[in-house]
Amino acid sequence: MMEVIPNGQSQQDWLTYICKACGLLYKEEEGDPDSGIAPGTRFEDIPDDWSCPLCGVSKEDFELYDASDAVKISGGACIKSASVGNKVKGWTALKNSDVVIIGAGKAGWQAAQALRGLNKDISISIVTACAGDLYEKPMISVAVAKHIDAKSLIKETGGEAAARLGVNLYANTHAIGLSPQTNQLRTTRGTFKFGHLIIAQGSKPICMPNIGLKDCWHVNHVESYTKLRAALEDTNSKIAIIGAGLIGCELANDLAMAGHNIELIDLSSLPLGRLLPDLASKKLLQAWGSLPIKFYGGVKVNSIASENTKKKINLSSDDILEVDHIVIAIGLKTEPDLVKNAKLDWNNGLAVNPQTLQSSAPNIYGLGDCISIDGEASRYIEPILRQADVIAKQICGQKGFHYENRTLPIRVKTSSLPIRIEGKIHDAGNWDNEKGAKDPATGKIIFNQWHNNQVQASIQLG
């Protein structure tokens, strides 16, 4: 039979209270005899001038303690592969890894894959601010019109890829500080000691003082894009896209094809104005004629204000646009802090040797969006495979393999008028024929840009 105590409550009702300052537990069953509180004293019956016997705070700084809270453990950050053991060493509190890779976008995973392909024993850790899921980034520009769900863009989760490649993946982990002299990388989940470091941190959308990511979506990675797609559940949203470069135009085309009303805004008077001759840009506008895209050229955004669920954009032309969503696409930049604070050479990105892709510290490499070669960044997919291959070979001791920096053709995925750009466009160069010439074989309009009596760039419409 259950014992009944004088106030009619059973022993099973004994409660425990915890001091919020020091964690001392007051158990009603035991009381606090040293302070004159008899065993069995209910917390509410303790005199108000009683204080925590350990740290001295008052009775009101205690709260009811639920023992089941104590076993709540937040999800582990490190997804360890099955095949590679935990390389964390004991008391030095440093996580040792032969290779640490910062970033789990295309570049980071490609580097891991190339390394694992050459050496099955090398320990590889990836530190990434994102979840580390693998996806094909170019698909983001065409997914809506193709009815591809944002989640379907993910081809493999970070955990699956880590298991496949035998990599320790530290997802949702930020790289904070780098000390090349001691080969240490400090992160929000501990400090790594590396043999080689590969920086593949990617790039971030450029913001302006009056236009920040608090107000605007961006499509620079699948996590942000997934949130945008979730917010766009209603068809016929009114969406402002700030920036009519490659990404802005591709996204405008894709969202408009799906029925959204697009307000496309750019400082240039025409879309893709910094790339194409005026006539080519005008052809693109013509091709968009049947789509709900309105272009605001030669204007800048003065301010953005939120009103209920709407956003108001004040343009320098005095136009005021009221929209449901804003997407910012004015360009990308590499975050400089980690590299610059580590005193590694920086030139519009992590400066790397054009052949070896080494930074100014010989055991630190870079690839992908975050690097610059002779001051120029390249934000395309194709070089990443070759870069990863060259880096992996050097780390694995294979000599004589060099990266070759090439100019790549660019395909602008504006389905209303696909555009192909070859060669390197110089702002100063002259377009041979503002009207363009028709290629007799394909019937497509071609523009050539000349420099020093040579065609340096060519644009094909259609």
Added chain:
Amino acid sequence: MNLVIDPPKESTISISLNDRAGVLNKVREISQTDLAAIVEACDQEGFYPEAVLKKLGQAGAFSAHLDVDGEIDYSLAIQCMSEVSRVCGSTGFMVWCQDACGLYIESSGNSLLMNDLLASHGSGQTLGGTGLSNPMKALTGIETMYLKAEKVDGGYLVNGTLPWVSNLGQKHYFGTICNVVDSTTKEPMPGHELMFMLHCDAPGVELKECPSFSGMEGTGTYAISVKNLLITEDKIIAKSVGGLLKKIKSAFILLQTGMGLGVTQGAIDSMWKVEKQLGHVNQYLEDRPDELQQELDDLTDNIMELSKTPYDDSKEYFIRVLDARLHTSELALRSAQSALMHQGARGYLMCSEVQRRVRESHFVAIVTPAIKHLRWELASQKAELSPA
């Protein structure tokens, strides 16, 4: 093969200006003589080194970062704290308490408060501390605020209990923050806080002894019970607490690095002491003294650079300061552990300095902001924003 590493010829802390050198040399001398003589009493018996603190103040250890002579010099303040912590982590911590309290007095802009305390505080004639651990955590949503104030005629009435405030004594004072409550509902009003100087001898204030700590004894650490304490205009540091904290938060955290730098240097010193005898076996240990010294020197250079702009309010600077503070904690932990491994059995004696330093390094890593808080804050600083 020579298995024993030669120690460095000179001390690694160097300065260029004569007056700075004078202050630092004096602080080093006091630390290595007066303080070294009582460090065991502080640690084992809880002896509060008031005379040494006052001597350090006289030498200029508490005023370098203040604008008392028309120049602020955070690098000198941190180096002084480091020299003290190299000998005694507890006293180094109290240098930080005194420095932080001076920072509050100066940043208050309250001429009544400044006239009353700034000169005597900067020179160590009067001593004080800081009770911001709980408020800082409360303002970032980790804890609730323990002190509460109600607006009354002539000031504010403050009540509550604050656990574990250091560098206190009956005539001491400390800067802290409380919530201001609504006079009818008695509930805290969000965004209404008051930062003020709490004098330990004021009516309604009681110092309560704390239980024994693992280390950091002799730091004048008490729980403060406050009943109907009247705070008048001359005690107020800020009514707009957010603005003041934003201004001083980087400086406040940057100053703390002096503790960890000193504890680390002390640990490295202990390793060199046994190198001749034990180098042939110590070579098999991780974190050898030359490696740690290089890491410490690089970190010190970084901190000295950050010290040039303590009031930079940019996010990038704040992240660098948090990283430096985090690195200092991690390095102090590794160095103290390694010093214990280097000294072996002799370091396992309860009276050994490396034994004490392990506990000091734990304190460096645990005192607010602790390693976990720093990583938490860094993660939130780094998190990408997006529309709601």
